Amino acid sequence: MRTDLFDYDLPEKLIAQYSVEPRDHSRLMVLDRETGRVEHKRFYEIVDELHEGDVLVMNNTKVFRARLRGGVGERKVEVFLLRERDGLWDVLMQPGRHVSVGDVVKIGDVRGEVVEKADVFRVKFDRPATDLVVFANAHGEIPIPPYVHEVPEHLDQYQTVYATEIGSVAAPTSGFHFTEELLERIRAKGVQIEYVTLHVGIGTFRPVKTDILEEHEMHAEFVAVSEKVAERINLAKQEGRRVIAVGTTTVRTLEGIAALHEGKLVGYSGDVNLFIKPGFEFHVIDALITNFHLPKSTLLVLVSAFVGREHVLSAYEQAVTETYRFFSFGDAMFVRYA
Structure with a gap:
């Protein structure tokens, strides 16, 4: 598959240089996975999109000054x-x-x-x-991406509020939108929150430089999911409750482990090396919270594999028109299913 199929035009002024404060006041695009229909909200309204019994899975990795x-x-x-x-x-x-x-x-x-x-x-x-x-x-210095021009003064400005496991050289930025207060509201609605770990490395942020996607070499990243967490997520699947991944790193953690174990999520600690492309069969996740990703990136390809390339690029075109903020410190997208 050609890499340029995942390209789009983005004005530089839409590349966010810092997070919105409060963080949960960032914008939220809700994208229906089946129809491609789009709604525009604020991130704190994610509570209205979640159902009692949903499982929200978050990557609790913590960035160090790499x-x-x-x-x-x-x-x-x-x-x-x-x-x-x-x-x-x-x-x-x-x-x-x-x-x-x-x-x-x-x-x-x-x-x-x-x-x-x-x-x-x-x-x-x-x-x-x-x-x-x-x-x-x-x-050391905070390892911000090259498109961010000013290094944040404090490390917690490039960190999720639930980060606990040190080991990442880039943040799982879709988690930036959650505040402690918002997480409390989500729990109060009866949503189950689970934590997994993927230490973000070169496998996440390395750009695709090949003309053909399949020729891009991914790098392994360390992941960890406890047996108890795997059991609770599997139970939710059996009961027909939604598993919602917060971020592409969470997707790669869950689906990467499942791919190593015949489609089943198990307790696991070790490397995962998975390039999720269109045609991939998802076994664990039902919905996804993510940011707006770089053109021709493995992350944009992953989202396209989950939603469909046409739906994603159409949504991104609308995001540009509506002046959404893009990339690490930018706005969020909720890919909704059922």
């Missing part, structure tokens, strides 16, 4: 920590052209040896992963 400034020899480099696995860190370095295997990266009093060089660097640092994250949070 962007660091360091050096290799006499050269200054930006070091972007992605994830630790098997004692080595996946790292992006900019500029990295002259960095070679065996070089030592220096970041303050931290040292790391470059062990591999491919599309990402593999670096062995001189301290455990937990200690390196503590160092990063003390000395």
